Amino acid sequence: MPVLVMKFGGTSVATVDKIKRAAKKVGVEVAKGYDVIVIVSAMSGETNKLVGFVNDTSPMCDAREYDAIVSSGENVTAGLMALTLQEMDVPARSWQGWQVPVKTTSAHSSARIEEIPTDNINAKFGEGMKVAVVAGFQGVSPEGRITTLGRGGSDTTAVAFAAAFEADRCDIYTDVDGVYTTDPRVTDKARKLDKIAFEEMLELASLGAKVLQTRSVELAMRYKVRLRVLSSFEEQSDEAGTLVCAEEEIMESNVVAGVAFSRDEAKMTLISVADRPGIAAAIFGPLAEAGVNVDMIVQNISEEGRTDMTFSCPIDQVKHAQKAMDEAKARDDINFHDLVADTDVAKVSIVGIGMRSHAGVAAKMFATLRDEGINIKVITTSEIKTSVLVDRKYMELAVQALHDAFELEKAA
Amino acid sequence: MPVLVMKFGGTSVATVDKIKRAAKKVGVEVAKGYDVIVIVSAMSGETNKLVGFVNDTSPMCDAREYDAIVSSGENVTAGLMALTLQEMDVPARSWQGWQVPVKTTSAHSSARIEEIPTDNINAKFGEGMKVAVVAGFQGVSPEGRITTLGRGGSDTTAVAFAAAFEADRCDIYTDVDGVYTTDPRVTDKARKLDKIAFEEMLELASLGAKVLQTRSVELAMRYKVRLRVLSSFEEQSDEAGTLVCAEEEIMESNVVAGVAFSRDEAKMTLISVADRPGIAAAIFGPLAEAGVNVDMIVQNISEEGRTDMTFSCPIDQVKHAQKAMDEAKARDDINFHDLVADTDVAKVSIVGIGMRSHAGVAAKMFATLRDEGINIKVITTSEIKTSVLVDRKYMELAVQALHDAFELEKAA
Incomplete structure (x- = not known):
């Protein structure tokens, strides 16, 4: 079965109702015949709440404990998404980072993913599971401690899974409907791009366009993961949003993209x-x-x-x-x-x-x-x-x- | 080093400030020379919030996902308690159930603890760690899924650790200052008991006195774990609260205990x-x-x-x-x-x-x-x-x- 990775950010899973809406989008892709890996962030506000607890406790804290604490928001969303899919009769289960395991370095709070073994999840796909819901942003160190990838790390988790599972595409659902020529709040002439090259996206991401985390674009470029940015609050279609891809896939483009x-x-x-x-x-x-x-x-x-x-x-x-x-x-x-x-x-x-x-x-x-x-x-x-x-x-x-x-x- | 187990319930760790107060009590025992295992519940209200999410999502839900979701509250408290102790210069780290690992049956949402290997935590005690903070209520099944022990299960976690580590005592810190002859709200003549036999506590627990979870008392009786119930909001001393112990330890007692x-x-x-x-x-x-x-x-x-x-x-x-x-x-x-x-x-x-x-x-x-x-x-x-x-x-x-x-x- 072809594999699709779908990532939902914090605003897309902010409430039980929004999780249901996101799950419907997953159901659409399952119906097309995909085995789907869903990467979820914490409900929006949860991670900030947890970081607040840590700051109130120990401002210069042990990063290993910080990671153990702030990673818990994603675990909740992963379980709720799996339950929602089950309610829709879509066979699904949740995976926490250590269960996959998402192997990372020991650089707590800014760990890098080193390896994602595919055997556990593929075995479940083989048994009829259609959706693996994975808690984003987290992994496990060689010492068996929980790590996190830094803020916005769920994008990186998504791209890394897409690379490991050789996914057809990695769809990043967010609260904007794609990548624009510039911020529409600055000029109403800003236009949504249908496609953008990895290199361009990388420059835009690092220059302050906050749609995608820079590291996730780097990773997508290195592993040639076709990345799509689209809104979780609009109708989905294969053409929605913006596709971030190799420049060979882009036939015509403006000299300046954005x-x-x-x-x-x-x-x-x-x-x-x-x-x-x-x-x-x-x-x-x-x-x-x-x-x-x-x-x-x-x-x-x-x-x-x-x-x-x-x-x-x-x-x-x-x-x-x-x-x-x-x-x-x-x-x-x-x-x-x-x-x-x-x-x-x-x-x-x-x-x-x-x-x-x-x-x-x-x-x-x-x-x-x-x-x-x-x-x-x-x-x-x-x-x-x-x-x-x-x-x-x-x-x-x-x-x-x-x-x-x-x-x-x-x-x- | 002698080992002491200290368990703090949800009201005792409800806020960052209450966690600090609880950590001070842990510090007192460390100063006496104990290696301490602290078992924490979720901040009060957290588990109910998570259960609410689950009920809104899927009332007849997959208990494996339920467990993965509701166990996350304890992970947060464990990390915060470890950080608080570190701030006090007490060497401490947190352990989630799967990290110990707390091996349980696969009976999700009402799993029973089967084994608690002591080598991981004892190795850290050997390296100078003074406090192992363990997330209560949770464990891991033979299939590697997260399990929970049922509501109030953190008491059971505490007693099981006390048994596994042959602790001198298992102190259960809660919002009451001990076990009473009856509920003080019914008669102001109710008197706090200094000691009570396991068998009596078991009957009282199963008869509706909500101080301790029945299973934790059964386990304490079977493994002869001396259990003490005391308030986390009052001064601590070795005589505070109520000691639940073998009847041989009780020299004199009323015919009727409660x-x-x-x-x-x-x-x-x-x-x-x-x-x-x-x-x-x-x-x-x-x-x-x-x-x-x-x-x-x-x-x-x-x-x-x-x-x-x-x-x-x-x-x-x-x-x-x-x-x-x-x-x-x-x-x-x-x-x-x-x-x-x-x-x-x-x-x-x-x-x-x-x-x-x-x-x-x-x-x-x-x-x-x-x-x-x-x-x-x-x-x-x-x-x-x-x-x-x-x-x-x-x-x-x-x-x-x-x-x-x-x-x-x-x-x-």
Whole structure:
């Protein structure tokens, strides 16, 4: 039997009634002849409640206990989904991570899946079970302790099961009906994409489009798992939602697939750094150790042996960055005049695999922003994206202008 | 190191603050030199919430899924208790049933513990862990599915661990401060007992005193586990609460240890049953099959080959009993004139191991009730108890009169 993986997020299983609605969608796929693996999140709000208990108990806690606690929400949903399917006369049972077992590393709270043996579940499919309901987000370490994959990890669980069981497709049911050219709240011209390439989705996911967890897209790309994002609150069909797939599957596409943005950026500038070989390592080594996710880096032209070094990082890491730089200065590892943080910036990016073969895309982006009078503070580019930092107050305007300039409201 | 088992019920771990209070009591015992096994229930209300989800989903549900769902509350508390102890610098970790593993039968929702291997936890004690926090109420079946022991099963978990680890004592922390001669809400002369024999506790537990689950007392008696019931909201000391122990440990005791009662009784009378050999089997066989828990049985003297047969059962089983009797009559298995249900009765019992060696205890009970003008409807006796059915409106009066007559307000 072909296997289909269906994943339902927290809002899709928030109540007993919503679980029933999700189960009906599973029933439709079973009727088509699929053996289905359903991955469920905790009812929305449950995981936050459990995390709240942990924070009230022990803010700097033993991650092994954290995992044992916060994983329990998914166990409840898995059992309820199995019962709901049984009520519909669909043979189903639940599996907790350790029962499969979903073997992970011991990196508690951010474990990585290492292996998913298929024999237990396949044996049950062989006995007539039609649906295996698996608690997402969790696994078991080599030591037999419960692990979790980090927030949003149920997407990763779903893709990993799709890879292990060689599923036809991995359908991610969520509260939006697909991937858009940009956030529809910023421009009503935003258009739902029918298909998007893994690489594009990966850039969009890591740039702040919160539809899919970045790791799940990486995993899907590596194992060529066809991933579909669709709404659990609308009619389902094989064409609904957005298919994330290899670029070979996409016949025609716009040069730019989408415009992404992120409000939570800060620009940090080290003024008058002594410029010498190894200075970059001396700056970014301590930042990495302090857990600062440095994104963009710009180094000005050096004058008289001194330069300005600018980088961006998430706004909530500014204090960590400042502390790390002050300590490095105190150790005489680096020498700078001042560290200036600009927390009123936002990042806007255009993404598209077509940028590989089309010249002038970045230039068109810069011209569009210039025509709107928006000053670009930092630029970075990769093969399939160009990102700029702008003043935060211009963010929406920049997104709208770029969406228009690249005619994203029109399908290819 | 000597081992102590401490069990905290749902009201004792209802909030993060209450868990902290309970953890302090654990810390006191660790400081005395004990290796402690803590058994926790779910936060009060949690299990009912989960059962509610199940009932909304599938009222006649797959008990395996029911168990997987309702066991999750204990996992949360176990993790939070372990974290709380760690915050107090007490080395602790949590164990879910399958991790120990607590091996049970496959009788889901009412599984029995078959074996608790001690090697995993003892190995951790050997490495310096001071407290193993175990999720109560749950285990794992030979098939690797999660099982539960039935409501109140955490008491049984606690006693089973105490037996397996040969603990010095099993302390059951609850919301009352011990076992009383009777319910203090019925008479303010009710006195807390310092000690009570297993046999007496067993009768009291099964007669409706809700302090301890019956099965846990049976298990404690069989394995000679010294069981102590005490309040989690009062100062602890080695003398607090009530010790449930072998009668040899009790030097002096009253003839009657306590007065128990149960409101939820019904008296059923089969009028004019054809009296013949095998008639009792023909009546009580079908009742047992219908799941009716028959308690007391009285058969009147037979006249002209017909007799009246009276039995008592829990009030919520009256309809099942009536159906079973009507069906047996329809099959011609039994023949009776009428079945009369009296649902306005209550059971009052006196319990005491002293009754074995003291004559006239039952007679004194009957005389006491007669003096209060209370009519006795049915009587049963065992070696250490005498129970009567009376009109429900006289129940409190009967309990008060018996408490006075046997001078239970005075210690032996």
